[in-house]
Amino acid sequence: MRSFEDDPKLLDMLSPERLKRLLSLIETLSSHSLRLEEKYLKEAEPVEFNLECLAWLHCPGRPDVQQAAARLLEFILMYVGKYRLAANMHHDTTRASYAELERQNIALQVSEARFRLLSEELQTRVDAQVKIIEKTQRQLYESARLRAVGQLAAGVAHEINNPVGFISSNLRVASDYLNEISEKLPDDKNTHLMLEDFRALLSESVSGARRIATIVTDLKTFSNIDQADFTPCSLNALLGTTCHLLQAEHKATLPLRMELTELSPLAGYPAKLSQAFYNILDNAVKALEKEGGEIRIISRQHQATQEIIIEDNGCGIPQDVQACVFDPFFTTRPVGAGSGLGLTVARDVIAAHEGEIQLDSQEGQGTRITLRFWNK
Amino acid sequence: MVDYRPHERKLILKVVFYGPALSGKTTNLMQLHNLLKPQRKGELMVLETRDDRTLFFDLLPIGLRGEQGLDLRLKIYTVPGQVQHDSTRKAVLSRADGVIFVADSQPLQQDNNANAFENLAENLTKLGMTIEQLPLVIQFNKRDLEGAVAESELRMRWRETPWAPLCMASALNGHGVVESFRALLERLYPQLNHEFHLHSNEGISAEHFIRQLSAVAGEDHA
Ligand SMILES: Nc1nc2c(ncn2[C@@H]2O[C@H](COP(=O)(O)OP(=O)(O)OP(=O)(O)O)[C@@H](O)[C@H]2O)c(=O)[nH]1
Numbered sequence: 134m135r136s137f138e139d140d141p142k143l144l145d146m147l148s149p150e151r152l153k154r155l156l157s158l159i160e161t162l163s164s165h166s167l168r169l170e171e172k173y174l175k176e177a178e179p180v181e182f183n184l185e186c187l188a189w190l191h192c193p194g195r196p197d198v199q200q201a202a203a204r205l206l207e208f209i210l211m212y213v214g215k216y217r218l219a220a221n222m223h224h225d226t227t228r229a230s231y232a233e234l235e236r237q238n239i240a241l242q243v244s245e246a247r248f249r250l251l252s253e254e255l256q257t258r259v260d261a262q263v264k265i266i267e268k269t270q271r272q273l274y275e276s277a278r279l280r281a282v283g284q285l286a287a288g289v290a291h292e293i294n295n296p297v298g299f300i301s302s303n304l305r306v307a308s309d310y311l312n313e314i315s316e317k318l319p320d321d322k323n324t325h326l327m328l329e330d331f332r333a334l335l336s337e338s339v340s341g342a343r344r345i346a347t348i349v350t351d352l353k354t355f356s357n358i359d360q361a362d363f364t365p366c367s368l369n370a371l372l373g374t375t376c377h378l379l380q381a382e383h384k385a386t387l388p389l390r391m392e393l394t395e396l397s398p399l400a401g402y403p404a405k406l407s408q409a410f411y412n413i414l415d416n417a418v419k420a421l422e423k424e425g426g427e428i429r430i431i432s433r434q435h436q437a438t439q440e441i442i443i444e445d446n447g448c449g450i451p452q453d454v455q456a457c458v459f460d461p462f463f464t465t466r467p468v469g470a471g472s473g474l475g476l477t478v479a480r481d482v483i484a485a486h487e488g489e490i491q492l493d494s495q496e497g498q499g500t501r502i503t504l505r506f507w508n509k
Numbered sequence: 510m511v512d513y514r515p516h517e518r519k520l521i522l523k524v525v526f527y528g529p530a531l532s533g534k535t536t537n538l539m540q541l542h543n544l545l546k547p548q549r550k551g552e553l554m555v556l557e558t559r560d561d562r563t564l565f566f567d568l569l570p571i572g573l574r575g576e577q578g579l580d581l582r583l584k585i586y587t588v589p590g591q592v593q594h595d596s597t598r599k600a601v602l603s604r605a606d607g608v609i610f611v612a613d614s615q616p617l618q619q620d621n622n623a624n625a626f627e628n629l630a631e632n633l634t635k636l637g638m639t640i641e642q643l644p645l646v647i648q649f650n651k652r653d654l655e656g657a658v659a660e661s662e663l664r665m666r667w668r669e670t671p672w673a674p675l676c677m678a679s680a681l682n683g684h685g686v687v688e689s690f691r692a693l694l695e696r697l698y699p700q701l702n703h704e705f706h707l708h709s710n711e712g713i714s715a716e717h718f719i720r721q722l723s724a725v726a727g728e729d730h731a
């Protein structure tokens with residue numbers, strides 16, 4: 134690589150045209166013809182720049198003219214050379230500064246890339262942390278909620294169990310007494326009718342008491358919150374107990390229509406499934422604001438799956454909201470009315486059973502939630 | 510630089526006057542131009558200046574011919590001392606074979622001397638050289654000024670460095686300039702001789718080298 138200080142050649146300093154002009158000017162001034170060559174000429178005078186011989190100048194027969202002309206050329210070349218040296222130096226330093234800038238720029242880019250990577254890493258870590266926090270919160274909510282409901286259910290079951298027990302046995306004893314009494318009564322038509330009625334009343338009461346006992350058993354299932362292993366569950370039965378519980382909590386007769394078909398037992402967590410049903414039904418109830426609303430609860434057995442459909446003809450969910458109904462803490466209800474975790478918990482529970490949850494909703498028309506479980 | 514072209518039998522060396530602004534580098538070179546009568550001497554080129562301060566560099570080429578026809582040349586440069594011209598300073602310093610560091614003897618200039626010396630070391634490193642290996646002479650200039658830091662003190666301070674003994678100069682009056690230059694030639698020769706066998710191959714002894722390149726009027730350099 135050439136540097137600013139490399140000795141220049143003659144033609145680096147003056148172009149052939151300028152050189153020719155310069156020479157002819159000197160020839161005119163001296164009235165002699167001159168020859169200028171880069172190669173050595175015999176008897177010629179060297180033309181130097183910085184001790185470097187650039188060319189040979191020859192003026193035949195006139196060494197004095199030849200010498201003066203060479204000095205004049207050197208004098209001019211000296212200024213040309215000075216300018217060139219300065220210009221080359223300027224060029225060199227500019228290039229060096231530019232190279233330095235580029236180096237710095239590359240270094241900056243490298244460190245910027247490093248920082249960007251770091252910030253992306255941080256972002257992923259923050260995201261991961263947020264997920265963990267959300268999940269923990271959800272689990273906390275779920276278990277607290279389940280515990281509360283479970284405690285309530287356990288309490289109710291305990292309180293009802295005894296009275297229902299003696300009501301059932303008393304009713305049986307009462308039936309026996311009734312048989313004994315009937316033999317001692319007159320054998321007329323009115324008495325017969327009355328006894329008939331009495332027996333029907335008693336048997337209705339017995340079956341009522343049996344139903345109460347079933348509910349108590351269901352409640353026990355529901356409240357069995359710490360059950361760790363999958364047990365065979367009947368989704369229909371769980372839906373039944375959940376509906377009862379829902380009615381009890383809303384202190385009203387809810388417009389629930391059950392269209393259940395027989396299902397094969399499903400391995401799962403009964404308490405969690407009940408919780409999921411409860412959350413979905415609870416939302417459905419809250420969506421029913423106008424008169425004439427109804428909630429249909431459908432169960433279907435298919436070859437490979439069983440399906441639970443919970444459908445309401447309430448307010449429906451707006452399109453833009455549908456995407457986030459499963460987001461934790463998302464709720465369309467006024468603040469305080471719910472934590473927003475309901476559907477998320479339901480989704481997690483279904484996921485834990487390797488099932489899927491599907492939402493279809495139209496604003497003003499209603500909402501349908503389909504739960505699909507695979508038979509094993 | 511040691512620009513050695515065997516086919517042309519040309520050896521071009523580079524000596525650089527380095528130092529803080531206004532320490533007298535250009536003055537040193539002008540005095541060398543006036544005082545030296547080397548075998549060959551080119552024109553002194555003082556490139557751009559502003560208020561007498563060097564913007565690019567100054568250059569004086571001198572030379573000698575060895576017995577075997579070696580064309581040996583020495584290009585003597587000065588750098589711009591002002592801090593802002595560092596890239597120019599670095600370009601001029603690049604491939605230097607020897608450096609004469611011109612320090613200012615005035616007490617108030619001692620910080621500038623130190624900064625410039627540090628800058629020299631830094632630039633040498635950037636250019637792939639080390640200050641310990643480069644032939645280097647330290648000259649304290651402006652000895653004529655009243656209040657100059659005492660010579661004994663300066664010598665004491667530099668005693669333990671590889672650059673003792675120091676050269677004292679008053680470049681404005683031409684004192685000590687040629688001596689500093691000779692001191693550098695003395696430090697330069699062994700390295701050149703080692704590399705190019707100046708003595709055995711070219712018939713250029715140390716004495717010949719120094720005398721031919723630093724002869725002054727009245728001295729005979731045949
Ligand atoms: N008194 C005194 N003045 C000096 C001496 N040497 C140089 N000067 C003065 O110091 C000033 C600067 O001298 P220069 O030779 O231009 O300094 P420089 O080191 O080339 O400065 P830059 O080109 O800016 O780096 C001039 O006014 C010189 O006359 C000296 O020995 N004694």
Ligand SMILES: [Mg+2]
Pocket residue numbers: 534535536561562563587588589590
């Ligand atoms: Mg200068």
